[in-house]
Amino acid sequence: MLVNPRLSVALALLGPFLLAACGQPQQQQAAPPPPTVTVAKPQIRTITDYDEYVGRFVAIDHVFVNARISGYLEKISFTDGQMVKEGDLLFTLDQRPYKIALDQAQANLTVAKANLDFATTDLERARTLIEDKTSNAISKQAFDQRTQTQRTAAATVQAQEAAVAQAKLDLQFTELRAPVTGRIGDRRVSVGNYVLGGTGASPTLLAVIVSQDPIYFEFTFDEASLLRYKRLMQGADVSGAPVELKLIDDKGWPNKGKMDFLNNVVDRETGTIRGRAIFDNKSDLFRPGMFGRVRLASSAPYQALTVPDTAIGSEQLQKFVYVVGPENAIQIHPVVLGPLDGDRRVIKSGLKADDVVVVNGLMRVRPGVKVTPQEEKPPAPAPGPAEASAGSGATTVK
Structure with missing residues (x-):
């Protein structure tokens, strides 16, 4: 068999280099550094649990303006939607x-x-x-x-x-005057119409007046909550208990009121009882029929561990937090959650005050993985009294 002389010379020159390469061990790839996570210890806060309810504003006085006598309407002395005082002239009959x-x-x-x-x-x-x-x-x-x-x-x-x-x-x-102070609606009749008065089956409705200040807020809650409030107040009447309210665009709970009325029976069909709170409305912000949320204290103040709500992980129905253990290895701690207090979550069980909790970077860790922990930056100074939020405390939505 004939061999190409040029191929023989090339193999002779490359042979030592190939042997040297085969004799050296393969260099291992460097391991990645441990992921960096932000950690913090749980904060101890004084917490008051609250129950939150949805309800609706109701006018204290809701008056249908009807004539007591019959006759032709001669004059209208108000503008639709204006505020009227008790005794103001509204309508004049012939x-x-x-x-x-x-x-x-x-x-x-x-x-x-x-x-x-x-x-x-x-x-x-x-x-x-x-x-x-x-x-x-x-x-x-x-x-x-x-x-x-x-x-x-x-x-x-x-x-x-x-x-x-x-x-x-x-x-x-023949002169119909406002029986209460409040806001009058639009007129239901025009000048020249015959107005049927008296207490018959169908007297002519002329207008409607609703009072504005103060104003009621009605809502319902279950009998278990009623028992909890009664025990919290040591058997005292729930009427008079302080309540806080917010509208759909409020931050915090800026509106303060008190319980005014509690129904005398629990509804047999729904197992709920109707409550009513009263609020000042000097700014004319609230209108009858508007929705809002109120909350009532459902516990005495107590000390509780809290962590940022973003530190809570979820796996099906189980809630957990990642804790940095010995040698900076990640451990998973199942926890029982309490209510939300601002941006922090109350932890009822599963965590100790000296645990180091991962508060940022949860997606980069798994149980057993070693990490590089970094302390969370201290929060900004608390605002002064004029800047403080109107509401605080943990809330349970009903």
């Missing part, structure tokens, strides 16, 4: 028929008084004659008749006085 009725009643009263004066004078004359024993100018029967006439005339005067009072009252009712 007064002419009622003025005529008053004049007629007063005339009838004048006639009745004249008849009474005549009957009284005639009776006194008859009494003088009958007391004269020497004269038989009047019989006992005639005297009795004049007595009866005087009594009838007196009763007629009383009836006419009542008619005058009723006519004056009807004339007064």
